[in-house]
Amino acid sequence: MTAISPLQSIHKKSLFGDHHKKNEDDLLHIKEIKNLYIIQIVFYKNSQIKLDNIKIQNLEIPLHNLQVSSNANTRILWNGPNTWLVVSKKEDIMQSIKETCDDENFAVTDISHSRAIIQIKGPQAKEVLKKGSPLNFNDFNKNTCAGSVFHGINIVIDCIDDQSNTLLSTDSFNLLTLRSFGESLYHHITDASLEFGYLGT
Amino acid sequence: MLEIKCPYCGKRSQNEFSYGGDATVKRPDLEKEVSDKEWDDFLYYRKNPRGEHSELWHHVAGCRQWFKVLRSTITHEIFKTVKMNEEL
Ligand SMILES: [Zn+2]
Numbered sequence: 001m002t003a004i005s006p007l008q009s010i011h012k013k014s015l016f017g018d019h020h021k022k023n024e025d026d027l028l029h030i031k032e033i034k035n036l037y038i039i040q041i042v043f044y045k046n047s048q049i050k051l052d053n054i055k056i057q058n059l060e061i062p063l064h065n066l067q068v069s070s071n072a073n074t075r076i077l078w079n080g081p082n083t084w085l086v087v088s089k090k091e092d093i094m095q096s097i098k099e100t101c102d103d104e105n106f107a108v109t110d111i112s113h114s115r116a117i118i119q120i121k122g123p124q125a126k127e128v129l130k131k132g133s134p135l136n137f138n139d140f141n142k143n144t145c146a147g148s149v150f151h152g153i154n155i156v157i158d159c160i161d162d163q164s165n166t167l168l169s170t171d172s173f174n175l176l177t178l179r180s181f182g183e184s185l186y187h188h189i190t191d192a193s194l195e196f197g198y199l200g201t
Numbered sequence: 202m203l204e205i206k207c208p209y210c211g212k213r214s215q216n217e218f219s220y221g222g223d224a225t226v227k228r229p230d231l232e233k234e235v236s237d238k239e240w241d242d243f244l245y246y247r248k249n250p251r252g253e254h255s256e257l258w259h260h261v262a263g264c265r266q267w268f269k270v271l272r273s274t275i276t277h278e279i280f281k282t283v284k285m286n287e288e289l
Pocket of ligand 1: 208210211264
């Protein structure tokens with residue numbers, strides 16, 4: 001899938017903010033994530049089938065808040081009761097979903113083009129998010145997701161990695177927002193990152 | 202700032218929610234004859250109590266579910282939150 005990405009004209013690949021004499025690993029890394037398939041799945045209220053047996057590309061559907069099930073290519077995010085977001089690199093993801101989630105019991109919608117995704121990675125990634133979001137990030141580890149706000153913009157925060165075995169944990173987050181809010185969110189995130197120094201990649 | 206326990210997501214900050222008004226208000230049945238007073242009462246008149254108040258809230262930036270909250274209008278203390286199909 002190739003599409004005009006929401007941040008194509010504003011994202012800049014360079015060093016910004018307080019980066020002077022700092023090791024690149026200590027800086028924040030910010031990039032736009034493009035060409036992912038984003039599919040929303042909603043389980044109908046009156047459906048009787050059991051969700052335990054449903055698998056998408058061998059991934060179980062998470063049944064509780066904050067949960068994500070993931071493999072190298074696909075992530076299934078709990079987005080609300082009986083509502084999920086599937087974020088995937090796989091071109092055949094829609095097919096895989098339709099194989100297990102039939103029309104009778106599920107509403108499956110391709111919303112790939114309606115979201116902007118910003119990835120922020122680095123030791124201070126949580127500090128940046130804390131500036132605009134009221135979420136409790138203390139137990140927000142790898143494969144945790146939540147819908148929240150960032151300076152009033154509705155976002156989905158998905159923790160894709162944490163390297164807490166190192167002295168300073170390096171967290172990676174994907175931030176999803178509506179496409180039309182992408183530019184505004186990008187400016188809020190990059191502005192909040194200046195004091196730590198960031199590398200646009 | 203309030204901390205509200207969404208029945209689906211747990212404790213979250215108030216700015217993820219939006220307030221949906223008095224939870225006890227019932228819309229008159231469809232296709233029923235409604236007097237001006239009944240409609241007026243439904244649309245405008247609220248008890249506005251000093252103390253315990255049943256409210257609707259919407260976790261608009263989170264799971265996007267509506268739920269009920271029992272809250273004190275004096276201290277803002279939240280006593281209980283339940284799903285829409287449950288009793289406060
Ligand atoms: Zn919620």
